[in-house]
Amino acid sequence: MHVILAPAPDGSVVLRRLDARGHRIGPDMTAARPELAREAERIEREERPRWVWRRAADWYPGFLAAGVRLERCHDLALCGAALEGSAFAAATHYTSTFAPRSEPTEPGGSLPQLPAPEGQGSLFEDTPDHGPDADKLEYELKAQLAAIAGATQPGRLRLLCAADSAGALVAAEMQAAGIPWDSTTHESLLAEQLGPRPRGLERPALLEEKANELREHLGAPRLNPDSPQELMRALHRAGIEARTTRAWELREFTHPAIQPLLEYKKLARLLAANGWAWLDAWVRDGRFRPEYVVAGVVTGRWASRGGGALQIPKQVRAAARALPGHKLVVADASQLEPRVLAALARDDEMAAAAQDADLYARIAAAGFGGDRAKAKVALLGAIYGATTGESGRLMPQLAKLYPRAVAYVEQAARDGERGLTVTTHLGRSSPRPSERWQRLQQSTTAEEQRRADAAARDRGRFTRNFVVQGTAAEWAECWMAELRLRLRRLAGRGLHGELVYFLHDEVMVHAEEPAAEACADAIREAAAAARRLLFGSAPVEFPVSIAVVDSYDQAK
Structure with missing residues (x-):
């Protein structure tokens, strides 16, 4: 059964039930916004529906803030994007109402991202915009179900839509949970590698020392190494005829300025990407809560918006630290x-x-x-x-x-x-x-x-x-969806762990210490289940390497 969630003109919320083919079941229900979470919790417990909305990001963060978790959904925007472009559904001539539009990407160019989620405020605000009305959502759902039914591979497309939709729930839950992050450790790591926290726009002391070393080797006492134009001119004056300042090209030269330049670039990248400004902006209440963009890359890989969640460098991974009485269970799919x-x-x-x-x-x-x-x-x-x-x-x-x-x-x-x-x-x-x-x-x-x-x-x-x-991205989404269900079952047995991080072929679970090994088993079982979902009896194994650690840097 499906349940559509849609805003009503009077500020309440319409809940419309439909069967598996998109036909209505009974009259609409309405719920005032303050009552919506409890009503949804009751329907979830008694009927276990697939919730239908334009985007999970429009609604689900509000439910999570109210302490309500939902098991299944159908994300019309994500499914529409997948179906509209799919060769499997080409003969159905399906056109999505809600999928974002973007110019086809040239190979090597930047990949299109989904637009910023709307309605990210509280679920219980008086006038949030949670998108189209119930009739429009019903029309789109029926069109998508018809496109799947008429596809050359309906079973595969149905699984793709389910995986993307489950991914949308996982992304919201991971953002709500956040990666446990020790700001004191992060500060200590920055001080060790860059020097004490600088004032204003000054460079940290150790970074400035490296800049001075570079200036000396290049004979350029006023060089600003952060200026690409100044740096290239200084390199050329020193006889280093590099065309770019990329590390692989610089390593082709033997000049004594090369090593301090490479070291400077590494430290400057740390300062820019994960320095004090990043810590102030992204870590709250001991958690780093990045925003994941499901299928944000054209291949279906996830992206992130702000915070660099998919590029946590080794220099600061020790700050991702389990709370007392907990462990981080870090797993990656080997050679996926x-x-x-x-x-x-x-x-x-x-x-x-x-x-x-x-x-x-x-x-x-x-x-x-x-x-x-x-x-x-x-x-x-x-x-x-x-x-x-x-x-x-x-x-x-x-x-x-x-x-x-x-x-x-x-x-x-x-x-x-x-x-x-x-x-x-x-x-x-x-x-x-x-x-x-x-x-x-x-x-x-x-x-x-x-x-x-x-x-x-x-x-x-x-x-x-x-x-x-x-296809690897599809396997990874199925892996997370299966793991999410297994973690919920473990919680029902008093073994608590929450999925807090995902990176292409890697997941991290923050688990109470007595539950850590059970969570590790759940990760392995989920990987095997994902293989069966995608490839059936194909004789290919997808082993996962698992480390139960106190901090992320200990995992590798």
Whole structure:
């Protein structure tokens, strides 16, 4: 059963029941906003519906603030975005009412993000805008259910919508919970690496020392190393003919200024990304509460808005610290994308290699003379499109060992180069090429054709990775959804742990110490359940490495 939540003109909330096909069940109910949480809690307990709203972020944070957790939902915006672009549903001609619109992305460009959630205020404010009315939501839900039913792979699309919607609930719950964060430890780490907290816009003492060292080696006493233009001029005057200040390029030079410059850049990045200003802005009441953007990247990977949640550097991970009487249970899915490729391609030989905890070592033993580094370079080159240089040299051997896996990503690349879309296992399709890209492919001059060929190759690298990264994102969402349910069951047995962090192939649970091992078991069980959901009986294992620790830095 579905229950639509929608604002009413008088400021109350309409609750409309529909069956699995979107047909109404009985008359609408209404609830005054102060009574909504308790009414929803009653319906959740007695009927266990799938809640329907434009976006979970419009409603669910308010329920969480009121102490009410919901098990299932259908997020119309997320599902609409997935269905509208899916090749599986192309014949249904479905067009989403609520999915965000964005220009197709050029490979290598910035990836489109979802718009900022609306109505993030209290659920019980007098006049919040929680979106369209019940009739519009009902119309959209019926259109989505019809698109799924008419798709070439309805079961997969149904699972994709369920996974994205569950992800929306998880994202809201993780933001509400927050990562336990020790500000005193963070301050100590900053002081150790940067010096005491500076006043105003001054550089921290140790960072200024490094800047002075750099100025001395470059013979530029007034250099502002934070100015790219000044820095490039100083480098060129010193005979360092770098084209950029990227670390990989700077390391090609042997000048004595290079090492202090690299060290300065590292410290400056720490100050900018996770320094005192970050601590003041993002840590409240001992918790870091980032805002996750579900399917914020076109592949379906999550993004975050502010706070850099998906890039917590090693220098400050010790500040992510369990509360007294608790542990952090940190787990990551080992070599996730290569395992996903083995399952996608139904490559029995690679699947056999994926039975081992270290897939790269097994591949190295099979055909690279035991050289794990070469096996890793070859396989990641196949997935990410690095098919020149060392990766290109090793590719024929990889193709000989695992012809189906290599052929799978090669076909995705060829499709992309031709301007076609590619699709993940559950049905998320890559964006169509932009009009600019298509015009370029119709060029006639030699120079334009050179640029067209380069653009086609770029798009091929994008689509090659899209099918693997996107399917890995689907597995990860299913993993979290399954883990979320298992943690709720453990709580019913008095074993409490909450999911507080997610990073592509990694999760973190903050657990009461007696519950830590049970949470670790739940993580493993959820990974196995996610494999079954996506790939059935495919003989590919998805092992997870788990560390039960006091602070995040101890996990790796």
